Amino acid sequence: MKRRLFIKKTTATASLLGIGITGINAMNILHPNKTTNLSNMFKLNYAPHLGMFKNHAGNDPIDQLNFMADQGFTAFEDNGMKGRALETQEKMAKTMSDRNMTMGVFVAHKIYWKEPNLASGDIDKRKEFLNEIKESVEVAKRVNAKWMTVVPGHVDLRQNIHYQTAHVIETLKQASAILEPHNLTMVLEPLNFRNHPGLFLSESPQAYQICKAVNSPSCKILFDIYHQQIQEGNLIPNIDNCWDEIAYFQIGDNPGRNEPTTGEINYKNVFKHIHSKGFKGVLGMEHGNSISGKEGELSVINAYKESDSF
Template sequence: MATIRFQYLASLKFTNYLGTVNTMKRRKFVRNSILAGGSVVYSSNALSSKPNSQKRSPMNITATNFKLKYAPHFGMFKHHAGEDLLDQLTFMKEAGFNALEDNGMPRRDPAVQNKIGQKLEALDIEMGVFVASATFKDVTFAGDDESAKEAVIKDIKNSIEIAKRCHAKWMTVVPGMYSTKIPWDYQTANCIELLKRCSEILEPHNLTMVLEPLNAYTNHPGLFLTKIPQAYMICEAVDSPSCKILNDLYHQQITEGNLIPNIDRAWAQIAYFQMGDNPGRKEPTTGEINYKNIFKHIHKKGFTGIMGMEHGNSQPGKAGELAVIEAYKKSDDF
């Protein structure tokens, strides 16, 4: 790992720039800190308030030509790129990542959403999912409560403007908890009915909600949607291009395993993947899932969508960020 880290750090360089003496001193400090393996302190602001923040010349590294479209999230490379979100996007691109996902996009100020969207467009990075509607405590899609359904509809309508600002095509939907008072098949019918209403709203905008089954053992007990076959049945019944499956391979390894056969059976309804290794929910190669074989299988099937990196880093600091990049290079080498 030390050899890999040395080679990777040695490849870092700064591009030519025109700036003030203070800017040059700052960059020299950052460069020396990186080469020494030290920590660099950045502003905690999501987007820098400095007038010249977007004129800074970012670190250039040799990009990896990944076969699939892996999407990091904000914070994954902050020890190299700093706290500024736009600088993080630049670092992702220079590392070879051509997509981003940001579950928390709806909580960002609309002006920030616009800036992120503009930066994504400038860097030719594709926007992945953000969370449009999710609850881990209430019965929503599966229940009979009309007020809960209207709250979901409101979330979906609000997500249209968010998607426009950041150029998103997909949004995550978690259909809430199951009811202990309603027979299961009625709950399924309720879920399908509400998803049809949501789809009618999204279809004119060419937007797609992706339903995410989550495991009930380690992370989310009590949820209505937990398995890929269940999600497949529901999407088949809704029968809309705006209602598809988000197959999070971390969750499905815990819930049911049999990952590749379930990918094949549900393929027509899968629009998006996420991953994290198990146990631990860290980058590929840190657990029991053979991501190299899975990525090869998905690539062979012609998937051109986004593979969301919804996991943590197994190691802290810059070393951990380099380990993430190396894990994806290794898993993508097929």
């Protein structure tokens, strides 16, 4: 098993890379299933994604999931899960179940990055979206997912913003009616103006207003800390103001959209605040690695240990 080879070689690798892995960190990485109860490693449910640890675990998604679990991660997210082969979905679901990992978000539908869909009020675009939500219900059941990401698409420059908002709300109400019987939740993700110019949904207060109008347990907010640092800042107060509509978080430091400790966000304080409010959900690690190769992968693990040590 590749993981076993990794366990044997990690000490030498760490020494060569100049990364200090001592005490509890060394025990967790070198002997993940022997002397330490990793289910209590982190205070929050951080969720890596495929490819984040491929230099240690290899390309096979099952090996990658097992590696994540071996390092103490209790959740996993996969934007592209819907597009994976049914057999792969089933194998991944079984592995997550066996390792007591929570499945996080996957993207529920085609995202319109350059043209309006939900904001336009176009009935055909609405039907397309609702059909994709129905398809995503089956994927969610297969992989034991509770949440799916929804991005309402581009603004419609030919319509007043208030009409656009009404169109989005009506579509999301109809989508919620599909999801509610299955106890599934679509999480609306506001995206920042710099990386994604022209999108309809960009700010947390806007997402909050829409969720209040939809008024369904199946329509909540995905608060992406990276996006909202760029878009609006004032992170902790905005988290507090949106709290009763937030169902999911995603992580990335700014600038760079890499792991915590590489940018300006004080993630230790942000995580401490989220934990203090009793959050039991998933925080997706939707970011890159600031350093390539095995060294970078170990840096990601250590960054989460540091940021979680509040």
